[in-house]
Amino acid sequence: MNKRWSIRQKAQDDELNKLAAALSIDTVLSNLLISRGISDFDGAKYFFRPDERHLHDPFLMAGMEQAIERIEKAIAQNEKILIYGDYDVDGTTAVSTVYGFFKDRYQNLDYYIPDRYKEGYGISTQGIDYAAENNFSLIIALDCGIKSIDKVEYANTKDIDFIICDHHTCGPELPAAVAVLDPKRPDCNYPYKELSGCGVGFKLIQAYAEKNDIPQEDVFRFIDLVAISIACDIVHITGENRVLAYFGLQKLNTNPCIGVKTLMEVAGRTSNYTISDIVFLLGPRINAAGRIDDAKHSVQLLIACDENEAKEKGLLINVKNAERKEHDLSITDEALSMIDNSEALINRKSTVVFNENWHKGVIGIVASRLTEKYYRPTVVLTRSNGHVAGSARSVFGYDLYEALCECSDLLLQFGGHKYAAGLTLKPENVEAFADRFEEVVSASIKAEQLIQQIEIDDELELKQIDPKFFRILNQFAPFGPENMSPVFISKNVYVSGNAGLVGSNHVKMFVAQPGSPIFDCIAFNHGEYLPKLKQGVPFDICYTIEENIWREKRSVQLNIKGIRFS
Known part of the structure; x- marks a missing residue:
């Protein structure tokens, strides 16, 4: 190319x-x-000289005082606390960090990861029902929740309080939670805006430790997990993230937690990791559990205190990653063949491919591979729960989200950002969507954006x-x-x-x-x-x-x- x-x-x-x-x-x-x-x-x-003293005061984050007070109240009254997080690397490392920290100090808590296929991304009604049925009165949501207005309202009707710890862009309204931690809140004066979801969770436990005279070493036990989240969520490595990544890599390469050490062993490399190595060696394995089976396996590995338990989970995750690779490669080959054997597809300025039998858990990876190969905005679609689900990727400088907005009348729902998005549509709209997407892209993309830079x-x-x-x-x-x-x-x-x-x-x-x-x-x-x-x-x-x-x-x-x- x-x-x-x-x-x-x-x-x-x-x-x-x-x-x-x-x-x-x-x-x-x-x-x-x-x-x-x-x-x-x-x-x-x-x-050039990152220092732990460069980390910002966690109480500068809007909502932090209220979050800590609510957690202290829950612990004092022996309430059941549920640590809730997304199924990707950022979500599972965030849950492992916050759950691991509080589990050392308080036993009446558990964690919850939604099912990618049954519940989808973010806070789910099923998750709230699970909390209600099991008498949890406080949910700490990590790496999700900033736009879950209706879900938090639903939880309030069941007398369940929420603390939201998110890093995604806010909507015009914040959820009616006890506390909403998100440095991107318009009214938040926190000095650094680009934390990962796990990074926001890290600030939560840092604040709790500071308020309750807990040594900061107990917080920094989890810094390797924060580095993994920073690497795999592709957030900026500037400012505070650079400090967290620097010390997280140090710990990962010298004294990783048992779960991370096991993950490195099954990945076939135990030292000299860089951010890129985390992305390509550790991230796919953590993600594979949720793509192929259940993301809870990843959390169980990352919070493991016993080497035998960690090894068992590490080997299981490695098997799931091998399955993920098989799906990934076979679907990529099928999609490449589909494009190469179609004059109509090969000559387009966008790619939309659909096969109802493709595995939903890997279509995002396939979309990335097709974008790399043909270098044009790409959507990969498959059948899911009676609808068609898709994952989209873009090229440098082209706003994919805006293109999908132009197709919104053909979509049931969509979300994402400039370079990556997810979407759902009815099966009967697939062909119309592919044509409309091509029209939109052809009319708005510049010739130079179709050549990799x-x-x-x-x-x-x-x-x-x-x-x-x-x-x-x-x-x-x-x-x-x-x-x-x-x-x-x-x-x-x-x-x-x-x-x-x-x-x-x-x-x-x-x-x-x-x-x-x-x-x-x-x-x-x-x-x-x-x-x-x-x-x-x-x-x-x-x-x-x-x-x-x-x-x-x-x-x-x-x-x-x-x-x-x-």
Whole structure:
């Protein structure tokens, strides 16, 4: 697939040089800092040296005083408390964090994860009925609830109080809960707005600990779970999230909780995890339980105190993940074949595919794979509970949610955001929806949005990548949204030795420029370039710089994102 290379505009020379001189660093590095809003020594120190003292006072969050008072009252009166959370990674880590913390101090509580297929996302009537039938008088909802106006009203009729801990965008009205914690509340002055759902749960237990003289170490026991939620919910890794992710990764790589340690073992890797590794190795396994069976298995693993119990749950989740992979790959193959064998589908600017037998639990993953392959707004549909359920994904810069709004008369319900959404419609409307969606996308998408873009931070001479440069670059981690691993361009490099193919379509080679060291490179899914990669033939590369660990040996490796010949 052809990709556009877009180089970010650099800061002014005087600004670059001033910061570079203050920090004794290369101007390429000072440009990276300025692009992240860091322009002086103190800002760089704050960025490069995350500190627990950088975390904000949890009581700055609107509703926190009321939440803590209600929990204290419930504990004092021995009320039954239900910890309620969504079935994805953010929801299950949030439940595991809050339940794990309070279980050490109070026994009259339990947790509840809704069934993906029977109850759907968020707070459900069935969940409230379960609480009423089992005499729970307080529900702490995590990673959901900010728009559950009717559900909270229903709970109030049953004398069940709610504390909402959410991080999603609020509607025009807040639920009538005892407390609503959401940094995105318009009236909330909390300094950081991008916490994960688990992050909001973490602030809740941090506030409770502070109010009740509980050591902060008891709160930080769960910081590895917070890091997992930050990674897998794709929230910004800036500000407070950067601090939480930094210390969470430290704990995960040195002293993870029993459940996370077991998860790492079944994933086949027990150290040197990055945010990206969490996303690709741990997140899918946690999610697989809810996609294929019951998300409670994930919570049971993450709160496990016994290694044998954790191992049993870890192996079960790994089996579910293998099942998820089978569904994922077979459905992806079917969908690719469906598109490739249809002239009408292949020539569209959108993709809508439907098969009533596809597994609902993986259609979101399939939609992502199809978007990656064809790079256009994509909807994957399957049959569910008498209706058709769908998962949608978009391309950079195109507002998928707005496109679905234009199709709303054909939908029973839909929700999501710019780049990902879910939808439900009647079976008889599938064809009409596919045509309308194509009309909307064709009329509103720009030609350049249908070509994947590589955003390049700066140009770099390979000789600039010395040990000091690499050491400082590593301090920009943890990488993620709004703090992505920097992408560089180097021009007129050449192959040193021979380039070869590894795996199915990956290029392994060594490259250099005149007067530079030779660098080991990996170019995933770039096999089509191999015939041209000959000694003496110059070409440009864009890449990230990473540490490659192989049999306990560490080396600098260029992870090539694009190759371009003159």
